[in-house]
Amino acid sequence: DAKTTQPNSMESNEEEPVHLPCNHSTISGTDYIHWYRQLPSQGPEYVIHGLTSNVNNRMASLAIAEDRKSSTLILHRATLRDAAVYYCILQETSGSRLTFGEGTQLTVNP
């Protein structure tokens, strides 16, 4: 299974941009990159996904390296409500499961 590597924790200040990195050097050509986040005492929440091109939505942006061996989730202006564990996940080519790692705990300071 292709795996991802994320920092255990990161800190940011409120209203500043946050760049959450993810390494996936063994990604295959058809694997999608998904980002989910989990707020305290809640189930995970879908954030964004992409294959090759950079993606934007109302929550965040996803920047994917040209060789696809890494990606970065960008929160443009962090708020206190963005404090969560962020998971970078590769979808297996079978399409039948999401494999969650331990994620990055993001702390947002006021």
Added chain:
Amino acid sequence: NAGVTQTPKFQVLKTGQSMTLQCAQDMNHEYMSWYRQDPGMGLRLIHYSVGAGITDQGEVPNGYNVSRSTTEDFPLRLLSAAPSQTSVYFCASSRNRDGYGYTFGSGTRLTVV
């Protein structure tokens, strides 16, 4: 509100007891799955279903059974509870199996004593 509903929210079982965790979704999603999350860890897939009448095993299926008789419901059965099954259980659904746009329930916190 549309979404994934899990019941109960909390449960304490004695070792050897059986129970069923309920999961229901009202979005007409074909794909449903069960995960468990142990303290400080990510989620691990237990079982999943790609449609009514079709189920398959995930990463950690031992000790759990599932069935999918309707599109809406995907119950998870613990046959004989063990302390190692103490965890938070999450149910998720999506329109298809492609991995994006999963909707998760709020979880069931299970303690086996």
